[in-house]
Amino acid sequence: MTTVAAYAAPSAKAPLERTTVERRAVGEFDVLIDIKFAGICHSDIHQARDGWGEGIFPMVPGHEIAGVVTETGSGVTKFAVGDRVGVGCMVDSCRECDNCKAGLEQYCAKGNTGTYNALDKNGDPTYGGYSTHIVVDEKYTLRIPDGLALDEAAPLLCAGITTYSPLKHWNAGPGKKVAVVGMGGLGHMGVKIAHALGAEVTVLSQSLRKQEDGLKLGADHYYATSDPKTFETLRGTFDIILSTVSAPLDFGAYLSLLKTDGALVNVGAPEEPISVNLFSLIGGRKSLSGSGIGGIQETQDMLDFCAEHGFGAEIELIGASEINEAYERVLNSDVRYRFVIDAATI
Ligand code: NAP
Ligand code: ZN
Ligand code: ZN
DSSP states (O other): OEEEEEEEBSSTTOOOEEEEEEEOOOOTTEEEEEEEEEEOOHHHHHHHTTTTSOOOSSBOOOOOEEEEEEEEOTTOOSOOTTOEEEEOSEEEOOSOSHHHHTTOGGGOTTOOEESSSSBOTTSOBOOOSSBSEEEEEGGGOEEOOTTSOHHHHGGGGTHHHHHHHHHHHTTOOTTOEEEEEOOSHHHHHHHHHHHHTTOEEEEEESSSTTHHHHHHHTOSEEEETTSTHHHHHTTTOEEEEEEOOSSOOOHHHHHTTEEEEEEEEEOOOOSSOOOOOTHHHHTTTOEEEEOOSOOHHHHHHHHHHHHHTTOOOOEEEEOGGGHHHHHHHHHTTOOSSEEEEEGGGO
16 A cells, blocks of 8 residues: 545535545556546535535545556566556456457446446446546546657547447547537547537537637538527527536537437536427437446547557646636636646645
């Protein structure tokens, strides 16, 4: 065990503060990672404030981790000291169920082990990336391609894969009209990835404040959902709508924007349930579905895809003492477009 510095929420809703946590000794198949950068995902805020319930405190959030390998276990074959690596939302799964065997570890029948706010196989709490070091099994560690800067790569480990996976699954590409709802951390990656896949991309944002950025990142069109005319103008337009919104939405209104056979895929994880009038699905054979992060191989494919297309995330680099302030800005939809903590300031 090694004691390392970290930022933690001591209890639900309490501000994050500097502390220390124990990392396990490097096991046979583990790598020790010197964390360089950690992204702030809205899921960190939901969990640190116990919005989803059953949070384990003290909690060290952070599942968008980029760093460098500084030690490897005797059985490690995938990585060597000095390699640039990333860790996303999960650090383990059962490895035996149909989903794990199919590369869908995020949907492990026994539940994957979250990078933080979870218990590992020994029953010990996991602590995330707002920290200087982490020990992770090589199987759940990703390689960050040379072309990507580590700070801009960190958010890909959650925001990137969470948008890439559904866009690929629902066949976003040439000839497809894709709408991305919400221009935040996930949304801005959704725009970049859908554009790189060749789809015609529309942003549906609460306002036109971020329009210029959206168009620069690859959107073809940009509409404000606060303008009721938007819903009339765009009725029956989209093949795929990807909602990244962190609060409950009127899904009925968004379903009306789909073509026949269109799909509304929700990745946002609001703290309250929503209700949907099922007639909005019946008229037009539409589907409403969800998607969670992505599998390990798929996450590697996404990193390689982003490197090939020459983009990471748009980030605002902050020091660890600014985490609480950054949380408030995320809650106010005032992030352009991902806060990333410089781990050297922890
Ligand atoms: P974020 O940076 O806060 O982005 C969310 C965006 O949604 C905001 O920037 C805002 O965009 C829009 N929005 C916020 N409140 C809204 C409201 N009341 N009505 C309409 N639009 C609103 O958050 P994020 O990190 O991208 O995460 C988004 C959600 O996805 C969170 O709930 C998070 O927990 C969840 N998530 C899920 C997965 C998964 O695997 N499914 C993975 C990661 C995150 P505009 O200003 O453009 O309107
Ligand atoms: Zn996340
Ligand atoms: Zn499994």
